[in-house]
Amino acid sequence: MSLMTRPFPPPPLKIGDLVIDPPILQAPMAGFTNAAFRQMVREFGGAGLLATEMVNARGFVWLDENEAEHPDRLWGVADEPRPLAVQIWDNDPNTMAKVGKRLVEEYSVSVVDINFGCPVRQVTEKAHSGSYLLREPDRMFRIIDQLVKACAPTPVTAKIRLGCSRESVNCNEVARVVEEAGAAALTVHGRTAQDMFRGNADWERISEIKSHLRNIPLIGNGDLDSAEKVVAAFQNYNVDGVMIARACLGRPWLFAQAAAALRGDPIPPDPTLDDQRQCMLHHYELVRDRFGEEKGTVLMRKYACCYAQGKRGARHFRTHVARVATAGEFYQVVQEHFPTQ
Numbered sequence: 001m002s003l004m005t006r007p008f009p010p011p012p013l014k015i016g017d018l019v020i021d022p023p024i025l026q027a028p029m030a031g032f033t034n035a036a037f038r039q040m041v042r043e044f045g046g047a048g049l050l051a052t053e054m055v056n057a058r059g060f061v062w063l064d065e066n067e068a069e070h071p072d073r074l075w076g077v078a079d080e081p082r083p084l085a086v087q088i089w090d091n092d093p094n095t096m097a098k099v100g101k102r103l104v105e106e107y108s109v110s111v112v113d114i115n116f117g118c119p120v121r122q123v124t125e126k127a128h129s130g131s132y133l134l135r136e137p138d139r140m141f142r143i144i145d146q147l148v149k150a151c152a153p154t155p156v157t158a159k160i161r162l163g164c165s166r167e168s169v170n171c172n173e174v175a176r177v178v179e180e181a182g183a184a185a186l187t188v189h190g191r192t193a194q195d196m197f198r199g200n201a202d203w204e205r206i207s208e209i210k211s212h213l214r215n216i217p218l219i220g221n222g223d224l225d226s227a228e229k230v231v232a233a234f235q236n237y238n239v240d241g242v243m244i245a246r247a248c249l250g251r252p253w254l255f256a257q258a259a260a261a262l263r264g265d266p267i268p269p270d271p272t273l274d275d276q277r278q279c280m281l282h283h284y285e286l287v288r289d290r291f292g293e294e295k296g297t298v299l300m301r302k303y304a305c306c307y308a309q310g311k312r313g314a315r316h317f318r319t320h321v322a323r324v325a326t327a328g329e330f331y332q333v334v335q336e337h338f339p340t341q
C-alpha cells in the first residue's frame, strides 16, 4: 500500500485473531516491565498490548526441573488482564517450543514473542541468542516454526533489529523468513545490534520492510517519545503498529496521550508534578507489596529516576534517591527533592 492511501487513524492491529486496539504496544524491557510497571501502564490506558521482560527459556526449564519454580519475571502473568505478551529468548528450537507451550497452557498468555534483538554480550556472545541469531536466519526459521506449532492457536511474534551491524543489515531477508516460518507479527527496532542505542532509529529502513511482508503486520520501534511522534510514525512510514520503550518508563501516561492523538482527540496534558509524584508513590507501593521494603526500595530507585528525568532538579533528586534503602528514606527524599516546578 502506498503511503498516500494509508488510512488515518490507523485501524486496529491484528496479531493472529487478536485485535490490538489502539495499535500502540508497550515494549518488553528487562529489569523494568514487571507486573507493577504493567499495572501502572494499564491504569492510564492507551496501550493495546503490554509485554513482560524477556524470559530465558533455558532458565525456565532449569528452574522448573531443579527448583520446581518458575522465573520471577513471570510474576503476575497468570492473573493480570489480557492481552499480554510474554517474551522469551534462547537459541534452541526445542527448548523454546517447550517453554512456549507451557506459557500457553499454564499461563494462557495472549502472545509469545521471541527476542531476536537483544545486543547485550551476555545474550549474544555467551548464549548465541538475541540479535546474534540475525546472522542465522535458518535457525531463526526453526525456532519460530517449532514455537508456532507448539503454541497454536496462540500467536507467536518476533522482535528484531535491522541486523547485527551496519555492514550486515539483513532485515528484509529476515522479515521474509519470520513470516514464512509462521510468525503472526514482526516488530523492528530501527537500529543494528552494533549501534546499541547510538544514533537515531532508521524509520526509512523499518518502512521498507513492509514490502517484504505479505500478510503479517509490521510494528515499528525506536525513539518514539511523544504523542506527536507516534502520529508522525503512522503518517510517514509504512507500519501497522508502533512500540514504545524508554520514553514510557517515567511516563506511563504516554500511551493514553498517543492513543488520544491517534483518535484525533486533544492530547491530554502531562499530569501535574504533584500528580506525577503521587503516581510514583503508587508505583512504589506496588513494587513494595511484591518485593518487600528492602528489595522494593532498591528496585524503585531506578524507576524514581525515570519519573524525575527531564525535569528541573532531576540530577539533584537522582543523587539522593540513588542512596535510599528504607521506605522512610524514600518518602523523605521524595518529599524534599522530587522536582516541584
Ligand SMILES: Cc1cc2nc3c(=O)[nH]c(=O)nc-3n(C[C@H](O)[C@H](O)[C@H](O)COP(=O)(O)O)c2cc1C
Binding pocket: 027, 028, 029, 030, 031, 032, 053, 054, 087, 115, 117, 118, 159, 189, 221, 222, 223, 224, 243, 244, 245, 246, 247
Ligand atoms: C532497559 C532496557 C531493557 C530492554 N529490554 C528488552 C527486552 O527484554 N526485550 C526486548 O526485546 N527489548 C528490550 N529492550 C529494547 C526495547 O524494547 C526497544 O526495542 C528499544 O529501547 C528501542 O525503543 P525506544 O527507543 O522506544 O526505547 C530494552 C531496552 C531498554 C532501555
